[in-house]
Amino acid sequence: MGEEVKVFGAWGSPFSRRVELALRLKGVPYEYIEEDIVGNKSALLLQYNPVHKKIPVLLHNGKPIAESLVILEYIDETWKSNPIFPEDPYDKAMARFWTKFVDDKCIPALWKAAWSAENEREKAVEEAYECLKTLETALDGKRFFGGDVIGMVDIAANFVGFWLSIIQEATGVELLSADKFPDLFKWTEEFIGCNIVKENLPPRDKLLALFKARFAQVMEPQTNTSK
Template sequence: MEEELKLLGMWGSLYSRRVEMALKIKRVKYEYLEQEIFHNKSALLLKYNPVHKKVPVLVHNGKPIAESQMILEYIDETWKDNPILPQDPYERAMARFWAKFVDEKCVPALWKSCMSVGPEREKAQEEACELLSTLEGELKGKKFFGGENIGFVDIVGDVLAYWVGVLQEAVGVDVLTEDKFPVLCRWAEDFRNCPVVKENLPPRDKLLAFFKTQSEMLNSLQKK
């Protein structure tokens, strides 16, 4: 019986895109279903992710898995070719640690450093730089977080390699720059130039317009 694999995602979602990257690395066939996540959420999304009502959701033979990092681990355990997590238990635990560090520490700090205003923005930028320095220290001496090949932490780090640069341009902020973080920026360029990554990044102009709209909406709310 042929497996049924569907991915509920959204074009500009870094979390959806990282799942697509993993599936492409694994050479797994799937059906992609674009979702509206801000207003009219589909019955399919509400059915398969009633708790968070967010993308991505991977539906494998009718069984849904939500939350991008959990999906990545599920993909790696289900399709063994081209592993994205290390086999060694310690290295595997460390990959999970740094991926969690990116999502739970770096992403909120970077978002805040771009979207807040005044003294709050300055404080957020200091915090973001401190976190990025820690991450850069982990990457030193390696091409990718996964070594010579893209791995779990690299895929989770897609936000730093692409989305943050576009967001910074949209709001006129410089936090993650080559002069401050040369190791991370070199990694980001190598990562973006990998064919499996390049073909799974959203169009820059479309993402830039999206972020500008979000920034304008936020600014108007803050002025009220």
């Protein structure tokens, strides 16, 4: 069956990398289209995602789907091999719960803690710790959130698995460590150690340079005290 599958994304975005990882896990061939999301969004992106005007967008046989978690559900229901959601309704509901927790609570708290001004950092770091502590309980001693194989929550938590350590290196703010969160830290190693995940990650040095430049910009107003 000649299917047209396209992914509109950005090389450094954990959200578009989620979509690519899910397609790769299922062995679905796709065309990747890089978007300049900072200043020059393509007419196609605006056409396919007129509501949010954001990446990622999955285009399947001419039909656009936006929002990474929605796209992941669509992928799982469309291509049945290598399911990323559990079959059991309760387990599926729990997977949805944790993916929502990652997006609504965890990522914003981690991002805020890493980039916050020094006078706000302590409180922001405490909140980030609470989120990581809660997320660690979802692992419950398992290799992956999905059990022995990578599933929906693992894919959704890719920011914690890879991006967070680079942000920590760029900003000097330590949030996730083997001492504080041993199970979650071990999970990050397992996750990025998987070949299929490794092949789908952006270049670490390129991402680190990007975050270091961004951190320098963020810190500049704090060091410039002249009026």
